[in-house]
Amino acid sequence: xxxxxxxxxxxxxxxxxxxxxxxxxxxxxxxxxxxxxxxxxxxxxxxxxxxxxxxxxxxxxxxxxxxxxxxxxxxxxxxxxxxxxxxxxxxxxxxxxxxxxxxxxxxxxxxxxxxxxxxxxxxxxxxxxxxxxxxxxxxxxxxxxxxxxxxxxxxxxxxxxxxxxxxxxxxxxxxxxxxxxxxxxxxxxxxxxxxxxxxxxxxxx
Ligand SMILES: NC(=O)c1ccc[n+]([C@@H]2O[C@H](COP(=O)([O-])OP(=O)(O)OC[C@H]3O[C@@H](n4cnc5c(N)ncnc54)[C@H](OP(=O)(O)O)[C@@H]3O)[C@@H](O)[C@H]2O)c1
Numbered sequence: 626x627x628x629x630x631x632x633x634x635x636x637x638x639x640x641x642x643x644x645x646x647x648x649x650x651x652x653x654x655x656x657x658x659x660x661x662x663x664x665x666x667x668x669x670x671x672x673x674x675x676x677x678x679x680x681x682x683x684x685x686x687x688x689x690x691x692x693x694x695x696x697x698x699x700x701x702x703x704x705x706x707x708x709x710x711x712x713x714x715x716x717x718x719x720x721x722x723x724x725x726x727x728x729x730x731x732x733x734x735x736x737x738x739x740x741x742x743x744x745x746x747x748x749x750x751x752x753x754x755x756x757x758x759x760x761x762x763x764x765x766x767x768x769x770x771x772x773x774x775x776x777x778x779x780x781x782x783x784x785x786x787x788x789x790x791x792x793x794x795x796x797x798x799x800x801x802x803x804x805x806x807x808x809x810x811x812x813x814x815x816x817x818x819x820x821x822x823x824x825x826x827x828x829x830x
Contacts, residue, residue, distance in 0.1 A: 637664035660716035679735025687720035728793025746775030
């Protein structure tokens with residue numbers, strides 16, 4: 626990372642869905658750790674370089690599944706109660722809220738941030754789905770996207786000149802999209818921001 630002199634696009638894409646309860650090496654619930662906190666920390670570590678490289682763009686890959694969960698500030702690691710689908714929803718909601726909070730902090734830096742739903746895409750993400758969900762998956766499969774199609778909204782947000790003046794928004798099918806009311810809660814976005822910084826031991830203005 627210290628060897629790179631320029632970084633104009635960061636796509637925070639890695640993710641897991643609905644895995645059995647486990648924790649990362651740092652003690653975070655696995656879906657929150659991989660889908661939200663890992664990206665939050667990576668972005669923090671790369672941001673000075675991106676500001677020096679501006680114009681630059683960050684794309685966070687969320688999901689329409691952000692509406693499956695809520696932010697459990699008092700049990701963020703699901704230690705008292707774990708529901709794999711809700712925990713996935715919490716992590717994807719965290720992607721949208723942290724994008725909104727980051728956009729405010731990046732105003733005037735030349736670094737823009739976007740959050741996207743890629744569509745329902747034929748990938749390995751479904752590996753932890755239970756049998757009823759896998760049956761449903763088989764039914765909807767003809768209507769799902771190929772990986773090339775699934776990449777298009779991330780690419781759109783990475784390169785589309787019309788988005789030069791936009792930051793903090795949610796996109797799907799290469800267009801602005803509406804997200805849940807919980808995903809537009811800027812008070813919760815700030816609370817989650819503070820908690821994420823505490824969990825990672827970082828100070829971010
Ligand atoms: N597929 C869909 O229908 C869909 C819908 C909405 C949102 N999404 C989102 O799209 C993103 C990509 O998922 P996908 O569908 O492409 O799933 P995928 O085929 O399972 O790929 C997931 C990717 O995440 C990486 N990854 C997982 N755990 C990791 C970890 N602990 N550290 C580093 N990398 C890790 C994997 O790397 P390795 O291959 O090295 O393990 C892989 O490249 C995710 O954020 C997902 O939530 C997908």
